[in-house]
Amino acid sequence: xxxxxxxxxxxxxxxxxxxxxxxxxxxxxxxxxxxxxxxxxxxxxxxxxxxxxxxxxxxxxxxxxxxxxxxxxxxxxxxxxxxxxxxxxxxxxxxxxxxxxxxxxxxxxxxxxxxxxxxxxxxxxxxxxxxxxxxxxxxxxxxxxxxxxxxxxxxxxxxxxxxxxxxxxxxxxxxxxxxxxxxxxxxxxxxxxxxxxxxxxxxxxxxxxxxxxxxxxxxxxxxxxxxxxxxxxxxxxxxxxxxxxxxxxxxxxxxxxxxxxxxxxxxxxxxxxxxxxxxxxxxxxxxxxxxxxxxxxxxxxxxxxxxxxxxxxx
Amino acid sequence: xxxxxxxxxxxxxxxxxxxxxxxxxxxxxxxxxxxxxxxxxxxxxxxxxxxxxxxxxxxxxxxxxxxxxxxxxxxxxxxxxxxxxxxxxxxxxxxxxxxxxxxxxxxxxxxxxxxxxxxxxxxxxxxxxxxxxxxxxxxxxxxxxxxxxxxxxxxxxxxxxxxxxxxxxxxxxxxxxxxxxxxxxxxxxxxxxxxxxxxxxxxxxxxxxxxxxxxxxxxxxxxxxxxxxxxxxxxxxxxxxxxxxxxxxxxxxxxxxxxxxxxxxxxxxxxxxxxxxxxxxxxxxxxxxxxxxxxxxxxxxxxxxxxxxxxxxx
Numbered sequence: 001x002x003x004x005x006x007x008x009x010x011x012x013x014x015x016x017x018x019x020x021x022x023x024x025x026x027x028x029x030x031x032x033x034x035x036x037x038x039x040x041x042x043x044x045x046x047x048x049x050x051x052x053x054x055x056x057x058x059x060x061x062x063x064x065x066x067x068x069x070x071x072x073x074x075x076x077x078x079x080x081x082x083x084x085x086x087x088x089x090x091x092x093x094x095x096x097x098x099x100x101x102x103x104x105x106x107x108x109x110x111x112x113x114x115x116x117x118x119x120x121x122x123x124x125x126x127x128x129x130x131x132x133x134x135x136x137x138x139x140x141x142x143x144x145x146x147x148x149x150x151x152x153x154x155x156x157x158x159x160x161x162x163x164x165x166x167x168x169x170x171x172x173x174x175x176x177x178x179x180x181x182x183x184x185x186x187x188x189x190x191x192x193x194x195x196x197x198x199x200x201x202x203x204x205x206x207x208x209x210x211x212x213x214x215x216x217x218x219x220x221x222x223x224x225x226x227x228x229x230x231x232x233x234x235x236x237x238x239x240x241x242x243x244x245x246x247x248x249x250x251x252x253x254x255x256x257x258x259x260x261x262x263x264x265x266x267x268x269x270x271x272x273x274x275x276x277x278x279x280x281x282x283x284x285x286x287x288x289x290x291x292x293x294x295x296x297x298x299x300x301x302x303x304x305x306x307x308x309x310x311x312x313x314x
Numbered sequence: 315x316x317x318x319x320x321x322x323x324x325x326x327x328x329x330x331x332x333x334x335x336x337x338x339x340x341x342x343x344x345x346x347x348x349x350x351x352x353x354x355x356x357x358x359x360x361x362x363x364x365x366x367x368x369x370x371x372x373x374x375x376x377x378x379x380x381x382x383x384x385x386x387x388x389x390x391x392x393x394x395x396x397x398x399x400x401x402x403x404x405x406x407x408x409x410x411x412x413x414x415x416x417x418x419x420x421x422x423x424x425x426x427x428x429x430x431x432x433x434x435x436x437x438x439x440x441x442x443x444x445x446x447x448x449x450x451x452x453x454x455x456x457x458x459x460x461x462x463x464x465x466x467x468x469x470x471x472x473x474x475x476x477x478x479x480x481x482x483x484x485x486x487x488x489x490x491x492x493x494x495x496x497x498x499x500x501x502x503x504x505x506x507x508x509x510x511x512x513x514x515x516x517x518x519x520x521x522x523x524x525x526x527x528x529x530x531x532x533x534x535x536x537x538x539x540x541x542x543x544x545x546x547x548x549x550x551x552x553x554x555x556x557x558x559x560x561x562x563x564x565x566x567x568x569x570x571x572x573x574x575x576x577x578x579x580x581x582x583x584x585x586x587x588x589x590x591x592x593x594x595x596x597x598x599x600x601x602x603x604x605x606x607x608x609x610x611x612x613x614x615x616x617x618x619x620x621x622x623x624x625x626x627x628x
Contacts, residue, residue, distance in 0.1 A: 033616045041612040128615070256610070263609035263618075264602060268593060270619035271626075275589045279582060288578060295577035296570070298355040301442070302347045304577075305584035312585075 003031050007038035013138045015110060018078075022112055025129040028273075036129060039136040044259075046078075046135040047246055050144045050160030052185075057168040058192040062229040062238075063145045064103070069239045070141050071108055078139040080130055081113040082146045110139065127159045128266040159262055161255060162245045164188045164238070167206075169198035186222050188241050194226040194234060220248050278312055287311060317345050321352035327452045329424060332392075336426055339443040342587075350443060353450040358573075360392075360449035361560055364458045364474030366499075371482040372506040376543040376552075377459045378417070383553045384455050385422055392453040394444055395427040396460045424453065441473045442580040473576055475569060476559045478502045478552070481520075483512035500536050502555050508540040508548060534562050592626055601625060 001009075001020065009017035021039075024032050051063055063079055070077045103109040114130055127144070134142045144160055165186035189210070191202045206224045215221060223241045227234025249255035291304040315323075315334065323331035335353075338346050365380070367373055377393055384391045417423040428444055441458070448456045458474055479500035503524070505516045520538045529535060537555045541548025563569035605618040 036616060037614040040609070040614050043612060044610075259610040260603070260606045263613075263615065264606035266615045267602065267605055267609060267618045267622055270615055271593055271622050272586070272589070274619065274623060275586070275593070279585055279589070288581065289574070291581055292574045292578035295354070295581060296358075296573040298357060299577075300351045300354050301577065301580045301584055302350060304581045305588060308581055308585045309588060 003034045003038065006031075007035055010035075010039060010133060010137050011042055018110060018133055018137045019112065021133045022114060022130050025126055025133065026114060028126075032129065036132060039132050043132050043135040046131075046139055046142045047162070048131060048135075048142045048144065048160045049242055050146065050163040051166060052146045052163065053166030053168075053192075057166045058229055059145055059166055062164075062166055062190065062192055062227070062235075063143055065229040065232055065235040066143060066239065067103055067109055068232070069235050071103075071106065074108075075140045076108045076110075076138065078110040078134040078137070078142045079112065080127075080134065080142060080144045081111070082127065082144060110134070110137075128262065128269070131159060158185075158265065161249060161258060162187045162242055164190055164242070166190050166192050167202065168193040169196045169202045187220065187245050188225060188238070189222055190225045190227055190234075190238055192227055192229050194228045195231075199226060218252065220245065220252075220254070279308070317348045317352065320345075321349055324349075324353060324447060324451050325356055332424065332447060332451045333426065335447045336428060336444050339440055339447065340428060342440075346443065350446060353446050357446050357449040360445075360453055360456045362445060362449075362456045362458065362473065362475045363556055364460065364477040365480060366460045366477065367480030367482075367506075371480045372543055373459055373480055376478075376480055376504065376506055376541070376549075377457055379541075379543040379546055379549040380457060380553065381417055381423055382546070383549050385417075385420065388422075389454045390422045390424075390452065392424040392448040392451070392456045393426065394441075394448065394456060394458045395425070396441065396458060424448070424451075442576065442583070445473060472499075472579065475563060475572060476501045476556055478504055478556070480504050480506050481516065482507040483510045483516045501534065501559050502539060502552070503536055504539045504541055504548075504552055506541055506543050508542045509545075513540060532566065534559065534566075534568070593622070 001017075006017055006020060010021050021035055024035060049066075051059055051066070053059055060081075063081075067077050067079060103111060112130075114126065131142060131144070163185055165188070167189070168191065189206050191199055191206065193199065194203075203224050203226050210222050210224065223244075225234055225238045225241055227238055229235060249258065288308060291299075291307060295301045295304050315331075320331055320335060324335050335349055338349060363380075365373055365377055374395075377395075381391050381393060417425060426444075428440065445456060445458070477499055479502070481503070482505065503520050505513055505520065507513065508517075517538050517540050524536050524538065537558075539548055539552045539555055541552055543549060563572065602622060605613075605621060609615045609618050
């Protein structure tokens, strides 16, 4: 398929074309540049909602319940599940199988896991491209599901218009210790598994933490939602909060600000990738092997890096 | 403390100086360069063993058991626990508290968690610096413990002389799906929680997988160790395999090759960091904001990145 017709088919919402385009993102394929250029002008309509949280809080269940609620009112939904593609979890493949089941026969739902292994800049680099594909394909909502461990996943939250941070009662001290960090990225906090012991206390604690943050007048205050996604309980409430946040972003001008910041990061990501490519070209030289030998036997790595950069500039 | 005396104190194995130096690594402090230059010539003696695996396989318990075994024969041991510093797990602080307990009063053991959040290049960038500090401080063994999710942790494995990949029975399909990846990074495979159901089958499966890989004559074949680290069972066996691997690396010349590859990656990491810094300088210009606005409203991000790079070159 040539790039022009691939772009056209993505714009028509053709699933196979969407799948192909995201695969090209994963592969960092040479056609990517042309695809992005072709799709860019047709984006900006989709609402991008990030869902993140530690393993075990019920991210997939929550995402699936949210898909159902969005479908019930006729929205078309794409789910991008970002897997760190660890050799230990099996990465994207496993995720796809599990997640596809419930919505497999619904033509208004597109579910895709994306592996991001091996990119310099990882998720940060690949996510905007994939989101652009889904946005241009005409989905009104794109849910980005990421496992909440590590900087890369926090970066992903930065690509969403609205970030939902999920937690669950009984997840231990870690949640406590990290609350400051959670509050930084969360637009909405959802305590899942609300039928479990400790759920009320978890909700109360989070509300107190939210209340303690200083805010400008008119600034968004993250609501804390209690839900049991497996039973569909509280999901309508979560969706309502997401709607409110969307409305807030639009009316306050924050949406424009967020999307500008996102674009800034994307430009930076592409630039760094390009610089790394140039560096790899320099690596072709025997110089680097010689420098590496020196550093391996007690040489100064900074001095070696300087030599490499001098070669890059020249 | 000035850099000269900090370096001297690290070389004397002063713990406070070691702690300070690693903090400077975390902060990516300006003194880092001078510290690295001062320590580099005094490195290369420590044996660096990486331990990685999915959450729940018992990494901390295994590390602690291995520390005990190394101490029993009089080796001094440093443990570097690399946390992705997620806001959801609490990152380094929590880890330190938990891990320090057993060996807190032993002067021959130094335990340190390292947060790597916010670095471009993350773990890959910070690890060699921290390892250099611990190596120069005279520890005969440095254990690097990383949680096995994501590319960053696999990168860490690449910084070790010997990488031990831990698994446990009953960890589900993911382990199966990822075995090919596991085999790529593992020098030794350890099945922990060997008292659990399915442990024998797990060991057998791994051995079969190892057997199926084509090897050159004389190439290392990863042994599969069965252990129950919580009871100390199999830990002596694990240590013996590590010793054998160390001996193999030395006699085959592979140690030199690995350390050269490590140095190459480190040089590259420093160079990329420097390039990112230059990019950030360019970002100071109003240009980037303007470009970001264009991209946010449907402009081509690649074209924008090109404009940024042109400014960098100029």
